[in-house]
Amino acid sequence: MATTRSMRQLARKRLDERFAALRALPPPTRAAPRGGWIRTIREALGIPRHELGRRMGVGEKRVVQLERGEAEGKLTIESLARAAEALDCELVVALLPRRPLEQTVTDRRMQLAAAWLKSRALDTMAMENQAVSLDDLPSQLVREIEQQFPDERLWDPT
Structure with missing residues (x-):
């Protein structure tokens, strides 16, 4: 089914409304912590690396690699999703256009x-x-x- 111009306009309008809510958040809120989300949340919860590894079915060394990979921006979404699940977190990935x-x-x-x-x-x-x-x-x-x-x-x- 072809997408009509009016359908695309409506899709853009709805997306722009959703993006407006994200843009309203202060930039520091949208940015990942310096050490990455996995490490920051794991440490805030007091979960040792070996325990996170156990929950993910990997060794402690792999958790170190995951945390480093995330901080360097080299972690796959699949790996990030597995870590989020093990930390009882919801993974949210978004592209936020700079303008509507x-x-x-x-x-x-x-x-x-x-x-x-x-x-x-x-x-x-x-x-x-x-x-x-x-x-x-x-x-x-x-x-x-x-x-x-x-x-x-x-x-x-x-």
Whole structure:
């Protein structure tokens, strides 16, 4: 089943709402502790490495490797999930866009439209001292730009 533009817009809106809640958290809250989550939680609970290893079905040496791997950003999600389970934790993994998804799509569409318009009418108008900014474009032209650059083509190499 093909995803329609309105379905993608709705998906972006819902995701942007969820991301807004995560963005509202102060950056230190979103960042992993210096030694990584496994070590920090294990130590806070007072669980020795050998006990965590027993719960995970691995040796203490492997727990050291897991903690080091997490702190270095080299641990697989599968390993992190196993450690989380052994620590009675829920694993939460997220990609948090730096700005709303809808804004990213709009900006990309306008970037493509600017290049397209520049290669056509705006160049001629500028030469005639009649330059127009994208902010001044009427809503009908914005709709035409959305049709000219649908979501499916926004990320094609230019």
